[in-house]
Amino acid sequence: xxxxxxxPGPFNVPEGATVAFNCTYSNSASQSFFWYRQDCRKxxxxxxxxxxxxxxxxxxxxxxxxASQYISLLIRxxxxxxxxxxxxxxxxxxxxxxxxxxxxxxLAVHP
Amino acid sequence: NAGVTQTPKFQVLxxxxxxxxxxxxxxxxxxxxxxxxxxxMGLRLIYYSASEGTTxxxxxxxxxxxxxxxxxxxxxxLESAAPSQTSVYFCASSDTNRESYEQYFGPGTRLTxx
Numbered sequence: 001x002x003x004x005x006x007x008p009g010p011f012n013v014p015e016g017a018t019v020a021f022n023c024t025y026s027n028s029a030s031q032s033f034f035w036y037r038q039d040c041r042k043x044x045x046x047x048x049x050x051x052x053x054x055x056x057x058x059x060x061x062x063x064x065x066x067a068s069q070y071i072s073l074l075i076r077x078x079x080x081x082x083x084x085x086x087x088x089x090x091x092x093x094x095x096x097x098x099x100x101x102x103x104x105x106x107l108a109v110h111p
Numbered sequence: 112n113a114g115v116t117q118t119p120k121f122q123v124l125x126x127x128x129x130x131x132x133x134x135x136x137x138x139x140x141x142x143x144x145x146x147x148x149x150x151x152m153g154l155r156l157i158y159y160s161a162s163e164g165t166t167x168x169x170x171x172x173x174x175x176x177x178x179x180x181x182x183x184x185x186x187x188x189l190e191s192a193a194p195s196q197t198s199v200y201f202c203a204s205s206d207t208n209r210e211s212y213e214q215y216f217g218p219g220t221r222l223t224x225x
Contacts, residue, residue, distance in 0.1 A: 004153075032211065032212060034213055041219075041221075043217060043218050043219050044154070044201070044216050045216070046213050046214075046215070087153070091212065097159065097205075098144075098156060098159060098169070100153075101153045101154040103151065103153040104153065
């Protein structure tokens with residue numbers, strides 16, 4: 001089993017829609033998680049950190065379910081500018097010095 | 112405050128040539144990382160450095176060497192480039208002395224080996 005697994009998508013949604021991505025992780029000892037956003041041919045950029053049950057920042061909500069070992073990212077009122085690939089990230093079982101990046105979920109928001 | 116910078120942005124090499132990718136950060140972070148990203152795949156860790164003077168192998172270290180020159184700079188060297196090393200290379204840094212471990216990335220180097 002991969003340490004971090006995501007549905008690759010693509011998720012094609014109209015503007016204004018609500019969309020959710022899930023991500024599963026294998027290291028049950030992990031305490032902190034991250035969602036990164038990556039635009040085409042650009043570097044990943046930190047979107048949100050998830051340390052306890054969840055985190056909310058404007059239209060974005062990240063939730064953590066430790067019992068089932070998954071984290072989710074909810075985007076409300078989608079904008080065209082939200083089109084990107086979203087990377088789920090968890091600490092490696094080898095220590096917090098290393099992070100494991102999922103392959104990403106691609107989101108395309110259309111008019 | 113430039114964050115993480117990488118040079119060059121693009122490079123084309125012939126098989127067997129060598130080159131060094133440069134990375135520098137100005138955030139006073141202790142940890143630095145080199146990743147490669149191939150189409151349809153996640154970022155894969157090549158090498159990392161938890162502090163100045165230390166380096167460790169990641170998931171895909173074969174064919175690469177690194178040098179943590181000082182706290183700011185972490186370079187990646189390809190001694191004899193192979194077509195399988197065609198990829199986008201990202202450098203990242205992190206302050207792992209704090210409780211948060213998020214990493215900050217440079218803009219990447221797009222390398223093609225023919």
